[in-house]
Amino acid sequence: MIKINFSNSKIEKDIKEFDQNKIKKIDEMIVNKTGKGSDFLGWVDWPINFDKEEYQKMKEVAKKLRDEIEVLLVIGIGGSYLGARAADEMIRGLFPNDKVKLIYIGNTISSTYIHQVVEFLKDKEFGIANISKSGTTTEPGIAFRVFEKLLVDSKSKEIAKQRIVAVTDKAKGALKELATSEGYQTFTIPDDIGGRFSVFTPVGIFPLLVAGIDTDKLFEGSKQAYEDLKDINNSAYQYAVARYILNTKKGYKAETLVSYELQMQMFNEWWKQLFGESEGKDGVGLFPSSCVFSTDLHSLGQFIQEGTKNVLFETIIDIKKPSNDLKVPENKENLDGLNYLTKNSFHEINQTALKGVIDAHANSGDVPNIVIEFESMDAKMFGYAIYWFMKAVAMSGYLLDINPFNQPGVEIYKQNMFKLLKKPGY
């Protein structure tokens, strides 16, 4: 379901000549769970080993909730929300017709945003999926207080009990305690799966079920990727090798993930967290950034074409089949001179832009371009792509000789904030 093209990467030969023994050794570390951070490799076999009983239960709870609500508030931050949002937007698009809308909160402390959501919910039937592995993260914690109270006050404690679901650790953390004490339905995040690797656990699956997304297909995609990537000569590992060469041998410092579809923007955000948190430590790693073209060709395109060289390379996601397509309408007067485009569909024009931009950036601009082809933007493709990138980042992180599965650097700001806010014990 994914094809990769290195013909404009400027390192095709280096990729072919890369030490296959190194790849083999790292693959063994991933599969046998023997490398750094190996107690967080539960995601590797998850497409096969996921908890089928819990999945069935999630389907039942989600179905009941879907019948009752118009809005599901998805409360979570980082790995506890980006995957669900990336899937929701990639698969359903930006203006879904489905009766249930997902609104994301707990990903900001902005009073203005939270107030706007409170106002928006007036006269709406809503439920809450409160998602936090640690169960102690401040942003989702305080957001939950606001919306739990809103639900209890506007409905009743009994209705809140039916409409609030917690996704958290099986035993520890404030959220687990709170959910048990209030009698909220709880689903579990496995101990050995970190936030940014948790899309296929209840973290991603439960909200997507409530959104009416075909999660069976999503699992089907992840399982296919799991099988396809058993062979070490695979495109995900080649992508990891290409990034490693561009970074450590050619001196590039940043990668920008480019898509030509607006509904892929949150997929880009999920990807940025995956690579940024997994690799950015011990003074190494590529800075992950993202663009949506042609939108950003009218802003960042200038920098990419002619700005500082040897800093940034591009990885382009080329969606072969759009979810919908349309023609440019014919106009008799042709005052705007655009009738020459009426033989093309929008997608064909978009694909032409993609080809033209790769040529401009890679050849005239001397910016390496890697192209990753996705077949489509449906649930199966999403499942495949997520697993593909997770396998790629594991290889990529181990090539850099770091632990790709921890994120010690995100703790420092939290400690500072707790001290400043005078949290007991800090």
Ligand code: PA5
């Ligand atoms: O990927 C990660 O581990 C982080 O982004 C976490 O998901 C994020 O910090 C939220 O943590 P928690 O789920 O414990 O609230």
